[in-house]
Amino acid sequence: MTREGLYIQLFSIHGLIRGDNPELGRDADTGGQVQYVLELARHLGRQPGVKQVDLVTRLIDDKSVSSDYARPVEELGKKSRIVRIRCGGRKYIRKEKLWPSLDEMVDKTLKFIKREGWIPDIFHGHYPDGGYVAKELAAGFNAPFVFTGHSLGRNKKAKLLHEGMGEEEINRHYRMDTRIAVEEEIIAFADQIITSTNQEIEDQYGLYDNYRKGSYTVIPPGIDVETFFPYYNYELDPEEMSDEARQTRVALLHELHRFWNNPDKPFILALSRPDQRKNISGLIAAYGGDKELQALANLAVFAGIRLDIEQMEENERQVLTNMLLKMDYYDLYGRLAIPKKHDFATEVPELYRLCAASRGVFVNPALVEPFGITLIEASCCGLPIVATNDGGPRDIVGNCKNGILVDAGNPDEIAAALKKILIEPETWDQYSNNGIKGVHRYYSWQAHCEATLEEFGKLFPGKKFSSEQPVESGEQIPFGQRLTGVERLLITDIDNTLLGDRASLEKLIELLDRHSSSLAWGVATGRSLELTMEVITEHDIPNPDILICSVGATIYYGPDLRVDKGWQQHISYQWHPDRIKEVLGDLPFLEFQPAEGQHHFKISFLMDNKSGHIEKVEKRLREARLNCEIIYSHGRFLDILPHRASKGKAIKYLQYKWNIPVNHVMVAGDSGNDEDMLRSGPCALVVGNHSEELSHLEGRRKIYFSKREYAAGIIDGLRHYGFL
Numbered sequence: 001m002t003r004e005g006l007y008i009q010l011f012s013i014h015g016l017i018r019g020d021n022p023e024l025g026r027d028a029d030t031g032g033q034v035q036y037v038l039e040l041a042r043h044l045g046r047q048p049g050v051k052q053v054d055l056v057t058r059l060i061d062d063k064s065v066s067s068d069y070a071r072p073v074e075e076l077g078k079k080s081r082i083v084r085i086r087c088g089g090r091k092y093i094r095k096e097k098l099w100p101s102l103d104e105m106v107d108k109t110l111k112f113i114k115r116e117g118w119i120p121d122i123f124h125g126h127y128p129d130g131g132y133v134a135k136e137l138a139a140g141f142n143a144p145f146v147f148t149g150h151s152l153g154r155n156k157k158a159k160l161l162h163e164g165m166g167e168e169e170i171n172r173h174y175r176m177d178t179r180i181a182v183e184e185e186i187i188a189f190a191d192q193i194i195t196s197t198n199q200e201i202e203d204q205y206g207l208y209d210n211y212r213k214g215s216y217t218v219i220p221p222g223i224d225v226e227t228f229f230p231y232y233n234y235e236l237d238p239e240e241m242s243d244e245a246r247q248t249r250v251a252l253l254h255e256l257h258r259f260w261n262n263p264d265k266p267f268i269l270a271l272s273r274p275d276q277r278k279n280i281s282g283l284i285a286a287y288g289g290d291k292e293l294q295a296l297a298n299l300a301v302f303a304g305i306r307l308d309i310e311q312m313e314e315n316e317r318q319v320l321t322n323m324l325l326k327m328d329y330y331d332l333y334g335r336l337a338i339p340k341k342h343d344f345a346t347e348v349p350e351l352y353r354l355c356a357a358s359r360g361v362f363v364n365p366a367l368v369e370p371f372g373i374t375l376i377e378a379s380c381c382g383l384p385i386v387a388t389n390d391g392g393p394r395d396i397v398g399n400c401k402n403g404i405l406v407d408a409g410n411p412d413e414i415a416a417a418l419k420k421i422l423i424e425p426e427t428w429d430q431y432s433n434n435g436i437k438g439v440h441r442y443y444s445w446q447a448h449c450e451a452t453l454e455e456f457g458k459l460f461p462g463k464k465f466s467s468e469q470p471v472e473s474g475e476q477i478p479f480g481q482r483l484t485g486v487e488r489l490l491i492t493d494i495d496n497t498l499l500g501d502r503a504s505l506e507k508l509i510e511l512l513d514r515h516s517s518s519l520a521w522g523v524a525t526g527r528s529l530e531l532t533m534e535v536i537t538e539h540d541i542p543n544p545d546i547l548i549c550s551v552g553a554t555i556y557y558g559p560d561l562r563v564d565k566g567w568q569q570h571i572s573y574q575w576h577p578d579r580i581k582e583v584l585g586d587l588p589f590l591e592f593q594p595a596e597g598q599h600h601f602k603i604s605f606l607m608d609n610k611s612g613h614i615e616k617v618e619k620r621l622r623e624a625r626l627n628c629e630i631i632y633s634h635g636r637f638l639d640i641l642p643h644r645a646s647k648g649k650a651i652k653y654l655q656y657k658w659n660i661p662v663n664h665v666m667v668a669g670d671s672g673n674d675e676d677m678l679r680s681g682p683c684a685l686v687v688g689n690h691s692e693e694l695s696h697l698e699g700r701r702k703i704y705f706s707k708r709e710y711a712a713g714i715i716d717g718l719r720h721y722g723f724l
Contacts, residue, residue, distance in 0.1 A: 005051025005052070006453075007052045007053075007054075007118060008050065008052070008053045008121065008122045008124060009054045009123050009124065009137075010037055010054065010126065010130075011056050012033060012034070012037040012055065012056075012057050012127065013056075013087075013095070013105060013127070013133060014058065014127070015057075016029075016030045016065060016069055016092070017069070017082060018066070018068040018069060019038060019074050019075075022035060022038060023066075024348075025273050025302070027273070027313065028316060032373045033126060033127060035373065036126075036373065037055055038055070039223070039224060040445075040449075041054075041080045041081075041082070042076050042077050043222065043445040044080065044452070044453070045078065045079035045080030046080075046449075047449050049453065050453070051079065053079060054080075054083045055080070055081070055082045056109060057082060057084055058084065058086070058105070059086040060092045061086075062090055062091045062092045064092060069092070072084050083112065085109055085112060086108065087102070087104040087108060088100075088105075094313065095129060096173065098129055099129070099178050102133055103569040103570075104566065104569070106136045106565075109133065110657060110658065110659075111656075111657065111659045114659045119141055120137075120141070120143065122143065122144050122145075123137050123138040123141075123143055123144070124147070125148070126150060127148075128152075128179050128186065131147045131149070132186070135147075135185070135186055135189050139189075139562060140480030141481050142481070144191045145191050146190065146192045146193075147187075147190040147192070149183070149205075149370075151204075151370050152204045152205065153174075153176055153180040154180055154207040154208060155203070155207060155368070156174070156176075157170060183208065184208055184210050185210075187205065187208055187210040188210040188214070190215065191215065191459055192455055192456075192458075192459065193217070194217055194218075194452070195217070195218050195219075196218070196219075196221055196371035197220070197391065197395040198395065199390075199394055199395070200370055200371075200392070201218070203391075204370070219448060219452055220371070220395065220396075220442060220448065221371060221373055221443065221448060222443055222445030222446070222448035223373065223445065225439065225444050225445075227349050228377045229349075230381060231352075231356035231357045231382045232357075232382065248347055248350045249350050249354065252347060252350060252351060253354070256300055256337050256339070256354075259298075259300075259336065259337035259339075260334060260337060262298070265298050265358070266422060267297055267298040267299065267300050267355055268287065268297050268299045268300070268361050269300050269351065269352070269360060269363070270300070270362075270363050270364070270365065271302045271351070271362075271374050272302075272364070272374070273316075274316040274320050277366055277367055278365070279366055279367050280301060280303055280365065281319075282408060283299075283301070283365040284301070284327065284330065284332070284336070285326065285330075286411035286418075287299045287330075287332070287415065288331075289330070289415070293418060293422075294332075296419060297360060298335055298337065299337070300337040300338075300339070300355075301336065302339055303319065303338065323338065349377070352381035353382070356381050359422075359425075360383070361384050361385070361386055361418055361422060362374070362378035362383040362385050362386070363386040363414070363418065364386075364393065365387075365388070366388055366391075367409060368390040368391045369388050369390070369392050370391055370392055371392035372387060372391070372396060376396060376400075376439050379400060379402045379435030379436065379439050380435065380436060380439040380443075382432045382435065382436055383435065384403050384421045384428055384431035384432055385397070385404075386403055386406060386421070387404075388405065388406065388407075388408035390408070399442045400435050400437075400439065400442065402435030404417040404420065476558075479557035479558060479560075483557075485517075486518055486520040486660070487518045487519070487664060488665070488723055489521070489522070489546075489654065489666070490665075490666050490667075491521070491523070491665070491666070491667045491677070492521070492522075492523055492669070493523070493524055493668065493669040493674050494523050494525045494527070494535060495525070495670075496671065496710065497670045497711075497713075498541075498711055499535070499539060499711075500710035501709060501710040501711055504708075504710055504715065505539070505710070505711040507712075508715055509542060511718070515724060519723060521545055522545055522546025522547060523536075523544050523547055523548065524647040524650070524674075525548070526551045526633070527549060528596055529547065529549045529556060543559050544558055545557065546654065547561070548650045549599075550599040550602040551602060551631055551639045551641060551645075551646065551673055552629075552645045552648070552649060553599050553601035553641055553642075554599065554601065555567045555650055555653075566653075566657065570644055571601055571645040573642070574627055574643065576626060577601075577603060579624065579626060580603055580621070580626055580628065583621065583624045584603075584620055587616065587620070589607055589610070589613050590606075590607055590638070591605060592606075593606055601642055602639055602641050603639070603641075604637065604638070604639050604640075605637075605639075606636055606638070607632070607638040608635070608636065609636070614638075617630060617638070628640050628641065629641040629643050629646050629649075631646065631672075631676075633672040633693065634671060634672070634673075634693075637673070646676045646677070647673070647674065648667075648679060649676070649680070651667060651680055651681070662681050663681070663682050663683060664683075665683060666683040666684070666717060666718065666721055667683070667684050668684075668714045669684075669690075670686065670694070671691045671693055672694065675693070678697065678703055683702070683721045683723075684703040685703075685704050685714065685716075687706055687708070687710060687713030687714065688707050688708050688709040689710060704717055704720050704721070706720075
């Protein structure tokens with residue numbers, strides 16, 4: 001299917017993402033990134049030259065969260081939508097627990113792409129989990145891969161170590177080593193890395209070994225200037241305020257005033273997730289330690305959404321508990337408001353305007369802030385700001401001249417900056433006006449999308465956007481495009497099936513080439529990848545689309561032999577190779593095959609076929625509670641594989657992953673180690689020169705025994721099942 005215009009897939013895997021009333025601040029995973037990707041999808045979808053934008057995230061079917069997150073598709077606009085794909089089960093889990101499930105997300109997104117019949121032009125990953133998925137898909141389709149990090153692991157790890165957390169604890173809770181390794185791969189692979197600030201490039205990406213391999217572009221995020229409009233609009237035109245806005249303002253005032261003894265004073269506003277890095281305790285210490293500041297203004301801290309602190313994650317529970325303890329320590333009752341929840345879509349813009357109307361100040365006390373989207377939201381409403389001098393606020397204040405940067409680790413410095421703005425009316429007016437003008441100039445979504453599409457265009461020099469690009473003569477089709485475009489699949493064993501008769505092999509190759517638009521093909525063998533490629537090269541066989549090697553332990557895709565990581569993740573479940581070697585190592589009738597026959601997911605022995613030997617192997621493994629796949633062939637080869645691995649199971653996985661109907665997959669073999677794949681589907685072919693090990697399958701309805709030998713038998717089977 002061809003559709004003119006750019007098709008973009010954005011990937012933001014974790015958190016709770018929905019188009020209406022996003023639950024920002026509900027937990028540490030549902031913060032500014034959620035709002036960013038939602039607005040990016042909406043506004044990119046409004047641009048000329050863009051045909052479709054899909055924001056791909058995780059489908060969550062969990063009674064503890066809204067049913068909105070279980071909808072497979074949610075429209076955001078005429079050309080933008082949220083696409084939810086299940087991975088990692090049904091339950092809502094924190095992002096660090098998602099790493100083992102990301103290959104499942106890759107596989108199921110491939111199924112979605114094939115079902116839609118439209119290959120994206122660009123895969124844009126957000127945060128390292130979304131970056132990993134986008135990277136893998138981009139590689140499969142040889143398409144551009146763009147990455148936006150939002151925050152990076154090395155920087156976070158350094159901060160956690162500085163705060164006293166041990167390396168082992170960091171890895172246990174945050175899977176930090178995995179995250180950093182993936183980030184290193186992403187930096188080296190990405191065609192374009194979009195950052196919010198120059199500081200992000202130098203101080204965060206600069207910590208990585210692959211830093212110099214990255215291609216970086218600074219494009220500041222945008223905000224919806226129609227939602228975050230200045231506080232004085234209501235004063236200039238009272239009709240601007242809708243009934244909903246009036247009700248929201250009344251509700252907010254009622255909530256805040258129940259905390260404050262003197263509600264007529266200006267107030268200092270902080271709005272963030274309950275995260276240690278947001279330094280809420282530092283802000284309360286700054287306010288609580290300065291009596292003059294308390295006399296000048298009240299303080300309101302909106303620290304996410306909470307119902308029961310005891311039921312929250314440990315990090316969030318510690319932050320909120322510490323906040324309450326500090327409130328008590330400084331005796332801030334009557335001056336500090338700490339509401340339990342807020343509605344981002346309607347309440348937060350009104351909250352900024354309320355604070356500005358009181359001639360208050362917005363403060364972001366985070367120790368380091370990669371960007372600071374709340375700073376530009378508040379500024380667009382006319383609020384002066386105080387923020388950390390570490391990170392994105394440098395660029396914001398540098399562009400807009402709308403506030404004061406401080407060392408957020410110094411409570412006295414925070415307090416001094418807040419007092420200066422509150423005490424000096426001219427300073428307040430200057431920062432307020434500069435912020436409104438500066439945000440419109442530098443941080444609108446229109447400006448952001450125009451800059452983004454300009455960068456995307458550089459990835460397609462002289463190329464017209466279309467989902468079906470013509471393939472140049474001699475150019476290899478990317479395996480993702482190849483396998484999402486075919487209707488049928490042939491998988492054949494090599495020795496004594498594909499090989500054995502050169503004339504019939506050449507005829508088979510010619511037929512496969514002639515039908516390549518609808519039929520992909522691959523090999524399944526006990527050999528390792530290296531030995532398989534030696535045979536293919538020696539016999540002058542074109543590279544197959546798929547190689548299943550080591551008796552189903554690995555799957556590779558041509559033409560660049562890319563490993564299927566989803567399959568590796570799938571079969572690693574309950575696989576304990578060292579324990580297997582220990583349990584079987586003293587059996588005198590077993591001899592390890594040479595190193596080239598071994599693989600991480602295949603332990604191979606030589607064993608004669610004397611009666612009782614296989615039973616003894618099975619008994620040993622069963623007693624040790626090791627669930628494995630045992631394959632014995634040719635009277636001498638014994639292979640031990642993960643219980644999820646085998647040629648047949650690998651073929652079923654491929655059929656599922658690439659969305660090929662089971663009766664459109666044909667398998668061909670000749671010996672005992674082919675038996676499980678011959679049993680795996682309705683289109684099985686046994687060549688005429690088969691070994692005696694397969695004779696007991698003759699007469700089965702779904703297994704065709706050809707009278708012809710070697711590749712001629714494969715051709716006979718293709719015709720028998722109507723594949724040609």
